[in-house]
Structures are given as structure tokens and as C-alpha cells.
Amino acid sequence: MRALEIGHIVAGPTAGLILYSLGFELIKIEKPNEGDISRRLPGSSSGTFPYLNWGKKSMTLDIFRDEGREVFKKLIKTSDVLIDNLARGALDKAGLGYDEIKKINPRIVYASIKAYGYGKYENRKSLDYPIEVHSGLAYMTGLKDRPLRLGASIVDIGAAMFAVIGVLQKLLEREKTGLGGIVDVGLFETAMFFVGQHISTYQVLGRPILPINEEGFAWGIYDFFETKDNKKIFVAVTTDKQWIDFCKSLNLDICYDEKFKKNEDRYKNRSFLIPYLQNEIKKFNANELINIFDKNNIGYSILNKPWDLLQDPHASEKMIKIFYNERELKVPTPPLINIIKSTKVPSLGEYTYEILKELGYNDDDIITLKKKGII
Numbered sequence: 608m609r610a611l612e613i614g615h616i617v618a619g620p621t622a623g624l625i626l627y628s629l630g631f632e633l634i635k636i637e638k639p640n641e642g643d644i645s646r647r648l649p650g651s652s653s654g655t656f657p658y659l660n661w662g663k664k665s666m667t668l669d670i671f672r673d674e675g676r677e678v679f680k681k682l683i684k685t686s687d688v689l690i691d692n693l694a695r696g697a698l699d700k701a702g703l704g705y706d707e708i709k710k711i712n713p714r715i716v717y718a719s720i721k722a723y724g725y726g727k728y729e730n731r732k733s734l735d736y737p738i739e740v741h742s743g744l745a746y747m748t749g750l751k752d753r754p755l756r757l758g759a760s761i762v763d764i765g766a767a768m769f770a771v772i773g774v775l776q777k778l779l780e781r782e783k784t785g786l787g788g789i790v791d792v793g794l795f796e797t798a799m800f801f802v803g804q805h806i807s808t809y810q811v812l813g814r815p816i817l818p819i820n821e822e823g824f825a826w827g828i829y830d831f832f833e834t835k836d837n838k839k840i841f842v843a844v845t846t847d848k849q850w851i852d853f854c855k856s857l858n859l860d861i862c863y864d865e866k867f868k869k870n871e872d873r874y875k876n877r878s879f880l881i882p883y884l885q886n887e888i889k890k891f892n893a894n895e896l897i898n899i900f901d902k903n904n905i906g907y908s909i910l911n912k913p914w915d916l917l918q919d920p921h922a923s924e925k926m927i928k929i930f931y932n933e934r935e936l937k938v939p940t941p942p943l944i945n946i947i948k949s950t951k952v953p954s955l956g957e958y959t960y961e962i963l964k965e966l967g968y969n970d971d972d973i974i975t976l977k978k979k980g981i982i
Contacts, residue, residue: 608778610688611636613664613670615643615717617735617760618720618773619692620659621767626688626774627662628941634659634682634962635953639667639980642955657931658938667956667982671701679720683711683967688764688774694718695730697902702784716777716787718770735762735794742798747805747818754818766797769919782936827873828853829908836892837912840902842884845870849905856903857887956982 610631612623620635620643627633637643641663645656669675672911680703683689689708691698699705705717722733736756739745744762749755773790780789799806808816816822824830828844844853847869854862867873873880888896893909900907916922917937926937928949940947959982963973976982 608633608687609634610690611682611686612690612842614692614720615646616645616692616810617655617659617668617763618770619690620645620656621764622690622692622720622774623663624659624661625767625771625941625943626690628943628947629771631688633663634686634958635663635665636668636670636679637665637955639669639956639982640851642667646955654936656927657936661929661938661952662947662950663953664958665953665956666959666962668959670703672697672979672981674976674979676702678966678968678981680708680711681764682836682962685934685966686712686715687778688716688718690718690720690774692772694732695719695721699770701720701924709787712787714785716781716790718774718790720766720770720792720794722794724791725798728795731850733794733825735760738762738794738798742795744798747802748838749818749820751818751821753890761801762794762798764859765801766792766794769797772958779975806876823877825874825875827867827870827880828884832880832888834893834896835889836889838893840888840893841908841910843906844873845866847904852903853905856899856905857891865930873915881965933954 608631610626610633612619612621612625612635613631614620614635623633623635635643643656643660645652645659648655662690668678670679697705704718706924708715708717721729722738723729723731733741736745739756739762740754741750742762745756748757753936770790770792772896773792777788777790786867796944805816826843826845828850834840840869842853844850850867850870850873851862861867865872867877867880891899896907897909899905911919916939917926923937924937925942927947929936929938930949930951932952960973963976963982968976973982
């Protein structure tokens with residue numbers, strides 16, 4: 608199957624990458640001479656483009672000019688999916704909205720990822736972090752007087768995942784009806800789903816709840832501790848059986864103390880329990896705790912930085928090699944069955960000639976389009 612991506616930065620390219628990982632041929636439509644803006648992001652965002660665009664076929668095409676529109680319409684005829692995360696209405700103004708493209712190819716599935724889904728705010732522009740703020744996700748992540756951004760573009764990525772789910776549903780439906788359809792996903796609606804448990808809890812309790820780092824968790828032991836060698840380890844003990852296993856693994860003398868028998872007891876007595884456990888855990892270095900907890904099936908994790916995963920024996924097996932700007936990078940793939948071991952990041956417009964030839968354009972046609980700045 609073939610998918611077209613008119614995507615930029617994170618949400619659209621993520622949806623495209625997932626479809627590529629599922630086996631789609633992915634053609635990425637980019638603006639001539641400029642391309643996806645993420646190709647030029649500096650500093651801490653400089654890895655965004657290679658991470659989200661490996662394996663795709665980059666084609667430069669100005670779809671907002673007549674000749675470019677005609678090329679795009681030919682592509683629509685040969686495609687199964689179109690992904691778009693431009694501002695709402697941008698493709699409609701170009702005469703390439705869903706009502707138009709379904710006339711060209713009634714079987715196509717059009718996935719539209721916008722800041723807000725259909726409704727009162729549908730034309731409002733926004734980005735990942737403002738959406739985190741609007742939805743309450745930033746409030747729940749930080750402290751009461753200091754909302755914080757999440758450490759990755761989770762809302763963009765989540766919206767892309769929901770878009771792909773919608774695309775797959777429409778493709779299944781197409782098997783019965785012969786027709787495609789439209790999938791409209793909003794970043795805001797995605798973030799609202801993410802904070803749904805807090806919306807529900809507010810109504811159940813009948814009171815506002817504090818940000819998760821102030822309100823605390825529902826488990827007695829669900830916290831960071833410091834090891835003997837000054838590393839941070841997060842320990843998660845959520846069941847009463849796990850409590851017994853945890854105590855025995857560290858030879859704790861409070862194993863059967865009635866004050867800690869049930870999770871609600873441990874939760875109620877956290878003011879004593881957490882400092883006590885910190886004192887006990889501090890007796891071990893990180894590697895000792897890893898061996899102890901693995902042996903006893905205790906939930907835990909050493910605090911990592913993302914780049915630490917390059918050396919992690921499990922994580923590194925889940926990465927592929929990509930070639931970008933004459934460098935070899937290792938990046939995670941979507942967690943799907945994927946036999947790709949290595950691939951490359953396309954240069955701007957790398958596949959334009961190949962795709963135009965496939966669509967029936969000859970060399971003179973292509974030279975003319977190039978001279979006019981259409982490709």
C-alpha cells in the first residue's frame with residue numbers, strides 16, 4: 608500500500624513513520640528548496656528529522672501551484688492513504704481537501720491531524736505544549752505553582768498513533784464498502800484522553816486533586832530511592848504478595864507488621880515507611896539491587912537518561928541503524944514487528960525524479976517543472 612505524507616515536525620511524520628513500519632510505501636511531500644522545517648531545527652531538536660523520517664521517499668512538490676496540484680492529483684489516484692498535519696483548511700484552500708480528493712480516488716483514507724478536532728475550537732492553531740497546558744496535562748505533571756512540560760512530544764506522538772488506528776479501521780471498512788473515509792484527530796482530544804483518569808477522579812472524590820507529584824500515588828511503595836553508589840532507583844510494590852517478596856529480598860524485619868500488611872496500610876503509613884526503606888536500600892549499590900530485584904520479580908528501574916539506552920543490552924536490540932548526513936545513528940523503532948535492520952534518511956527531494964517518471968512524466972516535463980520551481 609502507498610501512503611502520502613504532507614507532514615511536518617512531529618505529529619504527521621510520526622504517523623507516516625508508523626505506517627512505513629507497517630509495510631506501507633511512504634512518500635513524503637516537501638516544499639521545494641525548503642522541506643520539512645524539522646530538517647533545520649537546532650540544538651536539542653536537531654535529531655527530530657532523522658528520527659521520524661527514515662525509510663521514507665522524499666518528493667519536493669509545490670501543491671499550492673497549478674502544475675504541482677496536477678502532479679499531486681495523479682499521486683492521489685495511486686495512493687491508499689493521505690496524512691496531513693498542516694493548519695486546518697490549508698489543503699481545502701488549495702483545492703485538495705477531502706471533498707475534492709475523494710472525487711479523484713473514492714478509496715483513499717485521509718488522516719487529518721490538527722490542534723483541535725471538529726468543534727468550537729476547530730480552527731484554533733496550537734502546538735504540543737500549549738495543548739498540554741490547555742488540557743491540564745502540564746498542571747498534573749509539575750507542581751501546583753509550576754506546571755511542567757513532559758519530557759517528549761507525547762501529545763503529538765499520541766495523536767499520530769490515534770490517527771494510524773483510525774486509518775487501519777477505515778482500511779478494514781474499505782474491504783466491505785470499497786470506499787475510503789476521513790479520520791480527524793485533534794492534539795487536544797488526545798491530551799484530554801490522557802488526563803481522563805484525573806477528570807474522573809475529580810468527580811469521584813468531589814474535590815480538586817493536586818498534581819501527581821504532590822497528590823502522590825495510590826500505592827504505598829511507588830517512589831525513588833538512593834543507592835549506596837548514589838544512583839536513583841524507582842521501586843514499585845503494588846500488591847500484598849509483592850510486599851512480602853520485597854521484604855524477604857532485602858531481609859526487612861517489618862515484613863509481617865500489621866501496620867504494613869495491606870496496600871492501604873502502607874499508603875497510610877508512608878511517612879514512616881519511605882524513610883525506613885530509604886535507609887535500608889542505601890545499604891546496597893545499584894548493581895546489587897538489580898540482581899536482587901530481578902531474582903525476586905520486584906518492579907524497579909534505575910534512573911536513566913535517554914542516551915543511556917544506547918548502551919542498554921535490551922534497548923539497543925530494539926534500535927535500527929540509520930544513515931544521515933554521512934553519519935550512522937541508532938534510533939528506536941515503533942514497537943511493531945519489523946525486520947528492518949538499517950535504512951537511511953532521505954535527502955530533500957531524493958525520490959522526486961523516480962516518482963514523476965512512475966507517474967508518466969518524461970525528462971523534458973521534469974526539467975520544466977524544476978525550472979518553474981514546482982519541484
